[in-house]
Structure formats: structure tokens, C-alpha cells
Amino acid sequence: MEKVTMMIKARRLFKDTGDLPTLPAIVSKVVAMLDDQEASPDDIADLMLSDQVLAARVIRVVNSPLYRASNSIMSVKRALIFLGFKSVREMILTSYFVDGFKRKEQPFDMKIFWIHSFSVGAISRRIARQVNYPDTEKAYLVGILHDIGKVFLGHYCKDEYGRMLASIKNTSNTTYESEYEHFGTTHCEVGLCLAQRWNFPPVYCDVISYHHSSDMATEDPLLTAMVALADFYCLSHVNSNSVAQASIPGSSEESAWKIFTQLVPDQNASSLEHFLSDLDEEYEAISQEVDVLFNTMTT
Numbered sequence: 094m095e096k097v098t099m100m101i102k103a104r105r106l107f108k109d110t111g112d113l114p115t116l117p118a119i120v121s122k123v124v125a126m127l128d129d130q131e132a133s134p135d136d137i138a139d140l141m142l143s144d145q146v147l148a149a150r151v152i153r154v155v156n157s158p159l160y161r162a163s164n165s166i167m168s169v170k171r172a173l174i175f176l177g178f179k180s181v182r183e184m185i186l187t188s189y190f191v192d193g194f195k196r197k198e199q200p201f202d203m204k205i206f207w208i209h210s211f212s213v214g215a216i217s218r219r220i221a222r223q224v225n226y227p228d229t230e231k232a233y234l235v236g237i238l239h240d241i242g243k244v245f246l247g248h249y250c251k252d253e254y255g256r257m258l259a260s261i262k263n264t265s266n267t268t269y270e271s272e273y274e275h276f277g278t279t280h281c282e283v284g285l286c287l288a289q290r291w292n293f294p295p296v297y298c299d300v301i302s303y304h305h306s307s308d309m310a311t312e313d314p315l316l317t318a319m320v321a322l323a324d325f326y327c328l329s330h331v332n333s334n335s336v337a338q339a340s341i342p343g344s345s346e347e348s349a350w351k352i353f354t355q356l357v358p359d360q361n362a363s364s365l366e367h368f369l370s371d372l373d374e375e376y377e378a379i380s381q382e383v384d385v386l387f388n389t390m391t392t
């Protein structure tokens with residue numbers, strides 16, 4: 094598949110849509126300020142407090158199981174200090190993104206979609222911890238966002254996407270291959286357009302764009318490979334009604350596994366199957382947590 098041609102097609106689809114969710118102006122300002130090395134926690138907290146919805150959201154998420162703070166955190170300034178500017182920035186972007194697409198009509202069950210996304214986030218974080226990846230929370234958030242292009246295709250190309258999903262139900266075709274056949278592009282390229290529009294950090298854009306072709310990732314190939322492996326694990330463990338499906342490792346999983354073993358040479362698993370089956374021990378606990386996280390991010 095030719096990435097450049099797929100990107101051109103994705104941009105064309107993207108150009109024809111007028112009502113894309115946008116980030117509220119106050120949120121863009123806060124995100125920009127969180128990027129500013131000179132800004133102080135007091136200045137940022139003041140700006141955040143000028144929007145009660147934003148302030149309440151940050152407090153709710155920082156006290157959710159995602160962060161497991163030992164004492165409850167009731168002030169925005171403490172949340173900033175506890176999480177760090179970058180984490181708050183990424184958490185805000187993620188939660189507003191989830192919110193922006195929550196009520197968009199889809200030809201698939203959105204709850205199934207988000208449960209898949211949150212599960213991939215949780216499994217990515219679990220793998221990241223196992224290999225001592227330095228930013229496990231980034232692995233979690235980008236895992237949540239990896240398939241955002243599907244939400245775009247499902248909403249803006251609703252009838253055709255619905256027909257496509259129906260055509261692969263109970264087959265071994267993957268959503269990714271089928272999107273390419275129907276649209277000449279996939280949720281990866283469309284997701285990249287969305288991520289760029291929302292000014293997501295470059296590493297998020299890279300994972301969204303290459304989680305089905307980890308060998309092409311340039312920003313953080315290990316992170317992309319971990320999300321790709323977590324994705325496959327979740328797809329092969331849950332019957333997701335064809336919005337996302339795969340049961341046997343294909344070239345995308347094989348390239349992710351190759352990169353993962355090159356970058357983490359001392360991990361214990363002897364094969365991809367072995368590695369994935371090691372995740373089973375924690376899967377039950379993770380899927381219970383996912384329900385709680387889903388409610389935290391979507392209410």
C-alpha cells in the first residue's frame with residue numbers, strides 16, 4: 094500500500110467535511126500555555142479555573158484509577174504539580190477528543206469502540222511498565238487514541254463504512270484491509286489528519302499513523318510497536334462485532350513484534366504467542382478497570 098496516495102485520499106475526504114469537532118478556545122489556550130516553558134503553575138491554574146468544566150474535568154481525571162493518586166487532589170494547581178505540565182496537556186487533549194466524538198452518529202456501537210480503545214490503552218501501559226518504558230502514561234493515552242480515524246470514517250462516510258463493516262462480519266478480513274479496498278485509504282491516514290488538526294504531539298500522530306505498519310514509525314518505534322501489539326491482543330481476545338477485528342497475526346503484528354524484540358532484547362518471551370499469553374494473567378483485572386476508566390473519560 095502506498096502511503097502517499099493513501100494520505101492524499103484521506104486529506105480529500107477530510108477536506109469535504111464541514112462540521113468537525115473543534116477544541117473549545119479556552120482549552121486551546123490552556124494547551125498552548127502548558128507548552129510554554131516560561132509559564133508558571135499559578136498562571137496556568139488561573140486560566141484553567143476560568144472554565145469550570147475544564148477545571149472539574151482535570152480534577153475528576155486526576156483522581157480516577159488512571160492516576161491512582163494516594164490522596165485525593167482537590168486543586169487544579171496540585172493536579173498540575175502531581176502530573177506535570179505535559180501529562181495534563183495530553184490528558185486534556187484526550188478527554189476533549191473523546192468528548193467531541195461522543196455523540197457523533199456511527200454505523201457501529203460506540204461503546205464497543207471505546208471499550209476496545211480503552212483496553213488497548215490499558216494493555217499498552219501494562220507492556221510499557223513491563224519493559225520499563227519511561228512514560229507509561231503516554232502509552233496509555235496514545236493507546237486510547239490509536240483508532241480515532243475509525244470514528245471519522247464511521248461518521249462522515251457512514252453508509253459506506255456501515256456496508257463495509259457488514260461485508261467483513263464473520264470473515265477473516267481485517268478492518269484495515271477492507272477500508273483500503275473501499276476507500277483507498279484507512280483509519281490510520283484519516284486519523285493522522287484528525288490528530289494534526291487537533292495539534293496532537295508528533296509522537297501521537299506517528300502512532301496513530303503507523304500502528305498497522307510499525308516498521309515505518311519514526312518518532313518512537315517502540316511505542317508504536319507496543320500499541321500495535323496491545324491492539325492485536327485486544328482484537329484477538331474480544332469479539333468486537335467487526336468494528337475492529339483480527340484473529341491471527343498478520344504482517345502488521347509481525348513487524349511490530351520484530352521491532353519490539355530488537356528494541357527490548359532482554360524481554361523474556363520466546364515468541365509472539367508466548368508474549369501475548371503472558372498478558373492473560375492481568376486481562377481480567379484490566380477489563381474491569383476499563384469500565385471505570387470509560388466512565389471517567391466519557392462523563
Ligand SMILES: [Fe+2]
Pocket residue numbers: 239240280304305324
Ligand atoms: Fe487500527
Ligand SMILES: [Fe+2]
Pocket residue numbers: 209213239240324337
Ligand atoms: Fe485498534
